[in-house]
Amino acid sequence: MLKIRDLNVHYGGIHALKGINIDVPENKIVTLIGANGAGKSTTLRSTIGLVKSSSGKIIYNDKDITNRKTKDIVSDGLVMVPEGRRVFPNLTVEENLILGAYIRKDKNAVKKDMKWVYELFPRLKERIWQKAGTMSGGEQQMLAVGRALMTKPKLLMMDEPSLGLAPLIVKEIFEIISEIHKEGVTILLIEQNAKAALEVAHYGYVLETGSIVLEGKGMELLNNDEVQKAYLGE
Template sequence: MLKVEEINVYYGNIQALKGVSLEIHQGEIVTLIGANGAGKSTLLKAISGLLKPKQGSITYMDQSIGGKAAQAIVKQGISHVPEGRRVFANMTVEENLELGAFLRKDKDGIRQDFERVYELFPRLLERRKQLSGTLSGGEQQMLAMGRALMARPKLLLLDEPSMGLAPLLVKTIFRIIEEINQTGTTILLVEQNANMALSIANRAYVIETGRVVLSGTASELNESDQIKMAYLGGH
């Protein structure tokens, strides 16, 4: 479905990604784990068109998308939920969700997706006329995910969905990620909470200082002493 091959991404003179390659198959949950500043968010931005790789290629559904405009990539079926939620604070919940469907013209489909989002996130239905800036962190995370789903993506990029949330809410968010995946959406998940990420993923990649240093099935990485030491609080 998605193939990233040997991409290099720079911020000015600083190289953030160094020859990164990864592959995602339809229907999977693939997670990227790594420390802060390892390059995980940069990789998501390169896939969604917010950053342009200097070298290497990104192919989605057999079409090259490396360097394409972000809205063209959304149109092709990739939605990105950025780190830090980024909801439009002075707009209502409903208006934020409407914005997620701004490239679509199918009114019936959009109405169905509103219902689907409210089913996944009942809290948003209760808050639909409320300004998004007044929501709690967890509710804003739900809104950011709901907004991305309004574009009806085939591939959903999630950047740190559990950041700053209470443990109980983290469980809820991860359960919903699994539900979204079970209804046919492929997911690439960037997550600091490696335990939770590996518990729902099929496969995982570990990024350190801009390079992929390890990859395998989630259960293989869960058993790896190297991963236990670095990311799972093992001794």
Template sequence: MLKVENLHVYYGGIHALKGITLEVPENKIVTLVGANGAGKSTTLRAISGLVTTAEGKITFRGEDITRTKTAEIVKKGITLVPEGRRIFANLTVLENLNMGAYARNDKDGIKKDINNIYEMFPRLKEREWQAAGTLSGGEQQMLAIGRALMSRPALLMMDEPSLGLAPLLVKEVFKIIKDIYSKGMTILLIEQNATAALQVADYGYVLETGNIVLQGPGKELAANEEVKKAYLGKVQ
């Protein structure tokens, strides 16, 4: 579904991505793991068109989207749940969900999808008219995921969905990821909790300073001594 080939990205004089190549097959969960500054978020931002690609190619469903504008990428079926949730704090829960459907004009479909989101996240239904900024961290993450799903993506990219959440809520977020996946969603996941990410992922890539240094099935990487030592030892 998604192919990234020889991708290079620079931030000023910093060479953030140094020719990475990866693939996200349809109806799979693929995860990127690595230390802070390894280039994980930059990869998602490059795919979303939020940072400029210096070299390389990004293909989605056979179409070159390398230098496509972000709004067009969303219309093509790729949506990002950003790190830190980035919900619209002053808008209500319902207004946030409607913002996720800004590129759509099928009123009945939007209404149906909002009801589906409320079924998935009953707490959001209870707080439909509440300002999003007053929600708890876990509820804001649910809203960020729900808002992303409102664009009806084919590929859902998630940047650190469990960041800053209590352990119980982390479990809930991973249950949500599995539920979304079970309904046929393709997911590209970045997660600080490498153990949990590799357990749910079909395939994983390990990034170090802008390079992919290891790759393989998620559970194989989780059992790899090198990966355990570098990334899993500190994770609860």
């Protein structure tokens, strides 16, 4: 579904991504783990067109989307939940969700998806008229994911969904990621919480200073000695 081939990205004099190759097959959860500054967010941002690549190709559903405009990429069903939530603080929960569906014309399907988001996140339903800026970090993360789902994604990219959240909320977020996947959404997950990410992922990549250094099935990487020492503190 998504193929990243020999992707290079430079920020000024910094070589942020060094010829990486990633495959995200349809109906799978793929995770990209690594330390801060490894290039994880740059990978997502270049895929969605927010950062220009220096060379390489990004193929989505057999179409070359390298350096295409972000709005066109989103219209094709490739959607990102950004790091740090980025909800609209002065708008209500419902208004944030409606904005997620701004490119859609299928009003009946939008209503159906709104109902689904409220089923996934009962807490959001309880807070329909609450302004997003007054919500907790966990609730804002749920809203950010819900807003992305309102875009009707075929492939959902998530950038550090568990960052800064309490362990109980992290568990809830990962359960919801599994639920979203069961509904037929393909997921590319960027995470520092390597254990939680690898437990839920079918396949994983380890990124270090802009290069893929390891890849394999989620459980294989979870049991890999190098991964355990570097990312799981074992």
